[in-house]
Amino acid sequence: MSIHVSKAMGSLRRVVLSCDVVGCPVQLEPEAAERWRSDLDARSWAREHAPGWSYDPVGQTDYCPTHAQSAIGPATDAVPPQPTASARDQSGNPLNRDAYATQLRARLTDGSRPTEDSQVLTFAEAEVVARLLEELAGVYRGESLGALAHDLATRLDRHIVG
Numbered sequence: 001m002s003i004h005v006s007k008a009m010g011s012l013r014r015v016v017l018s019c020d021v022v023g024c025p026v027q028l029e030p031e032a033a034e035r036w037r038s039d040l041d042a043r044s045w046a047r048e049h050a051p052g053w054s055y056d057p058v059g060q061t062d063y064c065p066t067h068a069q070s071a072i073g074p075a076t077d078a079v080p081p082q083p084t085a086s087a088r089d090q091s092g093n094p095l096n097r098d099a100y101a102t103q104l105r106a107r108l109t110d111g112s113r114p115t116e117d118s119q120v121l122t123f124a125e126a127e128v129v130a131r132l133l134e135e136l137a138g139v140y141r142g143e144s145l146g147a148l149a150h151d152l153a154t155r156l157d158r159h160i161v162g
């Protein structure tokens, strides 16, 4: 139980929030709620008046501002990491897929390199590459990396048909 509602006589309901991370001593007593509030109401009132704190309604747990970031709950809008499967940075770490897609798109419009007319792939190879790109687009559907793969597959297809 992380919340203590004082039942003591008085004009206010005092609520003490305590962090549920094991070993964390942080507690907070927000502005007291009016006495007429129910325990439940007083608890949510206290949570609303605890800036930086996060509450996980599933686990019924509270987190102090320091631990709020590691908490998984609707109060935090942390984006789950999206590491690349094979692409790595210079230190050997996976890249963020969105950042990688942006990087690749930028490379597409890089006009510094002279274009050559020579055919890099046979039509059959280009078609297989397009299918592989579509497969990649299916894996990362809804992400910018998937959208990039789909765009390029479409471009290749147009080339093959034309």
Ligand SMILES: [Zn+2]
Pocket: 019, 020, 021, 024, 025, 026, 063, 064, 065, 066, 067
């Ligand atoms: Zn804490």
